[in-house]
Amino acid sequence: MVADFNVAKSPKDIAFYASLLAAAFPICQMMTIMYWSRLSDRIGRRPVLMIGLLGYLVSFLMFGICRSFYWALFARCINGLLAGNVAVIKSVFAEISDDTNRPRMMALLPLMWNLGSVGGAAIGGIFADPTHQYPRIFGHMEIFRVFPYLLPCLIGCSITVFGLVMGIFKMEETLVREPASRTMDIRMSLTSPSSSTSTLATESTQLLTEPAQPKQRSMRELLTPTVVRVMATNVVMGLGVAMSDQAYPIFAASDLSDGGLGFAARGIGFSLAVSGVAVMYLQLVAYPKLERKYGALDCYQRGQRMLIPVYLAIPFLSLLTSRLEESIDAKTHVSTLPSWMSHALGEYTLWLLLVLLLLARTTGTVLAFTSINLLTVNLAPSKSELGFMNGIQQLAMTTTRIAGPIMAGVIWTWSIKHSFSYPFNSHMVWVLCAALTALSLRMSHKIPESVNTFAAGNNKRDTADDV
Numbered sequence: 001m002v003a004d005f006n007v008a009k010s011p012k013d014i015a016f017y018a019s020l021l022a023a024a025f026p027i028c029q030m031m032t033i034m035y036w037s038r039l040s041d042r043i044g045r046r047p048v049l050m051i052g053l054l055g056y057l058v059s060f061l062m063f064g065i066c067r068s069f070y071w072a073l074f075a076r077c078i079n080g081l082l083a084g085n086v087a088v089i090k091s092v093f094a095e096i097s098d099d100t101n102r103p104r105m106m107a108l109l110p111l112m113w114n115l116g117s118v119g120g121a122a123i124g125g126i127f128a129d130p131t132h133q134y135p136r137i138f139g140h141m142e143i144f145r146v147f148p149y150l151l152p153c154l155i156g157c158s159i160t161v162f163g164l165v166m167g168i169f170k171m172e173e174t175l176v177r178e179p180a181s182r183t184m185d186i187r188m189s190l191t192s193p194s195s196s197t198s199t200l201a202t203e204s205t206q207l208l209t210e211p212a213q214p215k216q217r218s219m220r221e222l223l224t225p226t227v228v229r230v231m232a233t234n235v236v237m238g239l240g241v242a243m244s245d246q247a248y249p250i251f252a253a254s255d256l257s258d259g260g261l262g263f264a265a266r267g268i269g270f271s272l273a274v275s276g277v278a279v280m281y282l283q284l285v286a287y288p289k290l291e292r293k294y295g296a297l298d299c300y301q302r303g304q305r306m307l308i309p310v311y312l313a314i315p316f317l318s319l320l321t322s323r324l325e326e327s328i329d330a331k332t333h334v335s336t337l338p339s340w341m342s343h344a345l346g347e348y349t350l351w352l353l354l355v356l357l358l359l360a361r362t363t364g365t366v367l368a369f370t371s372i373n374l375l376t377v378n379l380a381p382s383k384s385e386l387g388f389m390n391g392i393q394q395l396a397m398t399t400t401r402i403a404g405p406i407m408a409g410v411i412w413t414w415s416i417k418h419s420f421s422y423p424f425n426s427h428m429v430w431v432l433c434a435a436l437t438a439l440s441l442r443m444s445h446k447i448p449e450s451v452n453t454f455a456a457g458n459n460k461r462d463t464a465d466d467v
Contacts, residue, residue, distance in 0.1 A: 125269020
């Protein structure tokens with residue numbers, strides 16, 4: 001897409017502009033994420049979620065009809081400014097779950113994220129420029145010739161419309177407020193001369209048993225050393241994942257001579273789709289069992305241990321592909337196998353290794369992100385601070401989504417423009433992803449095991465004492 005805009009001076013500069021386009025969304029999201037989170041505390045979770053979906057719908061249409069890089073950049077900015085859903089939906093899940101199902105509920109968040117990321121990338125790669133990819137079906141449709149990226153955006157719009165309809169007619173508000181005058185009315189009735197003895201006893205018991213509204217803690221009180229450690233490792237780990245998410249499509253689309261795989265858009269889309277097959281099983285079945293057995297903190301560390309070797313291995317696929325092609329070309333002159341069969345065997349070998357690595361990467365990402373979401377919820381000292389914790393974590397993750405794509409694009413462009421040896425060649429961005437994950441893993445060992453417990457579920461005694 002960036003190449004079609006003709007904004008890059010050379011093919012090696014495409015990665016830089018693609019990174020700017022990817023970073024526009026989180027930059028604008030970071031500006032408004034705390035506003036949407038606080039607004040949801042005032043007007044409710046449901047209307048903020050609906051506003052976010054409406055913003056997605058408008059920005060998708062704008063992105064689909066863009067014909068210049070700056071128009072696409074503007075559409076991404078609009079999308080980010082109106083995207084307050086991520087932090088708010090975490091609060092919704094925390095409000096409708098309890099200790100018996102919280103791990104499974106929190107596992108749904110990265111499940112939806114992974115399915116959306118993988119499915120969205122696959123839809124974009126498979127249905128982009130349909131008049132050239134599928135001329136028999138779309139060749140006569142002029143609208144897709146003028147706007148080659150409109151079809152995948154329309155598919156995204158249809159999914160968003162479905163979400164809007166479900167939200168409007170089926171979703172209930174999860175933010176429950178106690179009337180501010182409730183306690184005052186009870187106390188007035190207790191002091192009223194006309195109140196009977198039984199009424200006084202009943203309402204007095206009700207006043208004592210109803211928990212008082214928890215006091216809001218200051219930001220300084222909430223940012224304990226444990227919270228700071230969790231957020232710090234979250235940022236470092238998230239930066240590595242954000243860089244790898246941006247680096248993979250660039251790596252897959254780049255030529256073999258530049259350290260890539262030379263895939264077309266369809267090949268990139270299929271590779272991402274295949275890697276997402278195991279996501280549903282991992283999120284809904286495997287993760288809750290692992291969390292019950294080992295705890296969220298241990299699962300978080302296991303996911304990072306899995307990601308480190310995967311990051312280091314992925315760029316070697318380019319070298320393997322080059323060697324296989326050279327070997328096949330040399331052997332076709334003396335081999336009894338037809339040349340097409342030799343090339344097919346080499347391609348199958350590449351795809352087998354690629355799918356295995358992408359599946360391992362998806363597994364590690366699922367373990368890491370599901371666990372860090374659960375740890376963040378567990379850190380909240382009471383349910384009244386869930387919004388703050390989720391907002392801070394989302395702000396931290398948004399920061400990584402800003403820096404990650406830009407860093408990945410700049411590092412990739414720099415590394416392929418210079419003829420340095422390993423690890424400063426095309427492997428550099430992947431080596432940095434592995435190093436960041438290793439640093440995050442080391443930082444996580446300083447987090448106490450107490451984070452495996454939902455702190456907000458243990459504050460009943462405090463609220464009773466306040467009364």
